[in-house]
Each structure stands twice: as structure tokens, then as C-alpha cells.
Amino acid sequence: MTDYAEEQRNELEAIESIYPDSFTVLSDNPTSFTITVTSDAGENGETVETLLKFTYVENYPDEPPLWEIQSQENLEDGDVEEILALLQQQAEENLGMVMIFTLVTAVQEKLNEIVDAIKTRREEEKLRKEKEAEEAEKKAFQGTVVTIENFLAWKAKFELEMTEIRKKRQKEEEQAGKNKLTGKQLFERDHNLDTSDIQFLEDAGNNVEVDESLFQDMEDLDLEDDPDFDPLEMGSDED
16 A cells, blocks of 8 residues: 655655755645746846646645646746646656656756747847848838839829929919019109119219320321311212
């Protein structure tokens, strides 16, 4: 006859010696305890962790112990579900043998896999961002591919813009023509314009200076009297 109590005591002593810093007894009847399971450090020092609670049933190890995850760090909901499913599988495969060490070891291996998966996800995310940046740069370099549809759309937009520009120019030219005054309109608007030139000459008066050096002295000119010169004949058409 199996002495379940004896097997449970022996296993509990062994577990306490294996996990001295992470093992804590919660109660003696029923025997309940917790073990903190931590993964190995990842590439950047990150770890994942879970606090497992085990409780012996009366016929353990012929019946599986009770377990639950009391707390966890850096685990997603999907990771927790996978750990619980792993515990169930290992317990079924090890019925009849003390199994706490086996269960804890399986969980620790699973946590190490999760850390590796985190590293893989980060690398994939990095590659995805690099690819997106490369595609964006390639697209910017190549420009927009011209199709019949986008060419027609561009052409319609261009013609509309040119029409607006022509209308604007025409309006500006018409406005400029309206604002340009004729000579008559200028005189009608400013009556001083018709006397401005006369006023200028009157204001100049005797102040007009003549440079006599520009003219030759009459005595220096070689003029000879022509006895046949008749000033009346200058206006005649007869030669």
C-alpha cells in the first residue's frame, strides 16, 4: 500500500533544497506551497516570470496535484494559457510518480522559449519597419506611375487652373484699361495742366542762362558781300 503522506513529505524536502530562494510553504493541511519560476535572461536582459502554487491532494502522486498561476511578469494572456495546458499535459504523463520538479522544469523551459520568442518578435518588427521604410523610399524615388486615369485627372485639373489664370489676367488687364486716363480726362481732372508750361517759362524769366561760348564771334565769320544778292529772290521759284 502506497504511503502517500510519506512520498509527499520526501518530495517537499527535496523541492525545498532545490529551490531554496523561491520556495514558500503556505499550509500543512492540505500541503500547499509556491515556487517562483524565472526564465533565463534574454538578449537585452529581459526575463519572464510566474509564481506557481501547488496543492497536494490525498492520493498524490497517483492523482495530479492542484495548481494555479498566482502572478506573472511580462507574460501575455496567450502565454499563461499555454503554461496551464503544459502543466496538464505533464501531469497526465507522470501520474504515479512525484512530479513537482518535472512540472517546474517544464514551465521554466517554456518561459525560456517565450523569451526567445520575444527576441524573434522584436527582430521581425525591426525588419518589418526597415522594409516599410525601404518601400517608402523606393516609391518616393520612382514617383507616381502614370496611368490613363490619373493622366486624364491631371490634365483636367491643369486645364482648369490655366483657365482660371487666363480669366484673372484678363480681368487685371481690363481693370488696368479702365484706370488709364486719356489726355482730355487728365486736363478735365487737373485744370492746372493747361497753364503749367506757361507758368514754367514765366518762372524761369531772366534766369535762363545762355552760354555765349557756344556761338562764334560775328567778326570771326568769313562773310563776303555779294553784289548780286537780292533777298527778294529767295522766295522766288525761278532759278
